[in-house]
Amino acid sequence: MDFYPHDVEQLAQHFRILGEPARLQILAALCDQERSVQDICQRTGLHQANASKHLRMMKDTGVVACRKKGVWHYYRIVAPEVLSLCLRAQKSLKQAETPLVPDNSLMEIIEQQ
Amino acid sequence: MDFYPHDVEQLAQHFRILGEPARLQILAALCDQERSVQDICQRTGLHQANASKHLRMMKDTGVVACRKKGVWHYYRIVAPEVLSLCLRAQKSLKQAETPLVPDNSLMEIIEQQ
DNA sequence: ATAGTATATAACTAATTAGCAATATAGTCA
């Protein structure tokens, strides 16, 4: 495994988006449909200004996009990979809770890709 | 998609580890074998103290582990999921560069899992 | 025009942390 400098920056930026509970909850709220900021706030418990800031960040990195209908701004996920990553990571963490992954299976993982 | 509070914290913590170029480079250096801190520093260009701090963080969240042999500390990846996540994310980002993912394929992604 | 609502932005504080230099710790070897 090896990274080009630009790739590693971009990769890190996307993971950084996922590295915050509030944003994971926003993604969970958007996983099956677009939603207004109000709706997102109610579902996540985030304050409006805070949610707005997270959404701005997620929009800037290309994870969500926004459709405006009158006063309402409907956000949706436009990088569905992130959902896939979340589900994968969640599954791995759950599995790792009890048995613990053997140390020697790295190359298998690499070669599977 | 929905998260339990504990899950979302743990998920975010793991993604946070991946949200930093220096740590991605460390993972790349460790992807196929354990390596000493010296070795890691040479391959990544990180200063020793800085690498040591990143490794500490990665060890604390259970992504790497350390074997001590005399003066040398050999670090290895013990959560191979993270490699899988990196490769997946990298592939998705590369694919997204040109064609751009359609907005309506979210449920497919969810249901595939 | 005015009031009310949805969202975005600004200003601020507190917390985190990346990077660096200096120092401490620990093992090796002469």
Place this chain on the structure above:
DNA sequence: TGACTATATTGCTAATTAGTTATATACTAT
């Protein structure tokens, strides 16, 4: 022991950012 090396830790600065409050912007309805 003392010199040397590998790693960890500490103390510092600068940058980022999460959360909050207050305010601005934009649309709607009366």
